[in-house]
Amino acid sequence: MAKDTSSSDLLRGTLDTLILKTLAWGPRHGYGIARWLEDVSDDMLRIEEGSLYPALYRLEKRGYVESEWGVSELGRRAKHYRLTPFGRAQLQRETEDWTRFAQIVSRVLSTEPAS
Amino acid sequence: MAKDTSSSDLLRGTLDTLILKTLAWGPRHGYGIARWLEDVSDDMLRIEEGSLYPALYRLEKRGYVESEWGVSELGRRAKHYRLTPFGRAQLQRETEDWTRFAQIVSRVLSTEPAS
């Protein structure tokens, strides 16, 4: 039960930002968002559906995205999401927060003790 | 109740690594670990005690650190923690995981849609 460390835990607090970023490229349905993130990350970011859909509700509830039922490229029923102006601003804030945070952590982790 | 985004959420899954890293510089007591992390991060990483102490138990339980009661620099009773060899190996793994993850996220977040 050793805990696999891998992104699952690290993803926390970042998934929302990644979803918003995906939608910054244009509207997309939920399934497509997960696909896209896996694609651009060379399969290193795996978004489980049990995380994805709740995340989308969260984002919609907060006014960052809006949804609309429609049809997918393959002709299937699908819910399309798009970024609101508010969501776009939020994305920018979160991106800045992440960048700042990641820089600090990287700096701390990369500094070697003069053993 | 707007959620302040700030590091709290991002810290998830990273705090343990940061603590291990702190101890890679040498033994330290809990309070000192939090102090050190705040120092080296220019006060941008704030480790709450309610997160810190449970984290230390976790790490000890998993065999990454060992503790010993002693006395602080100021002559007060304090519990000193030090990295075990296993903890050192774990630190390396987690550092690699973090680096890989951060690179991916940074890449995704920094790529601008050709609007």
Place this chain on the structure above:
DNA sequence: CGGAATTGCCTAGAGTGTCTAGGTAATGGA
């Protein structure tokens, strides 16, 4: 034709980790 895989959505519940907010105790300074 039939079954499996894929697309696409949804949800309950468990697990985990951080925080808030409280507490104890000793020391040092105003």
Place this chain on the structure above:
DNA sequence: TCCATTACCTAGACACTCTAGGCAATTCCG
């Protein structure tokens, strides 16, 4: 004397991701 600091501890709330299940329609392949 009183308050800030050092130093530790803990219960409970909260938030988020995951596992593991479900549904329905389409497509692929034998």
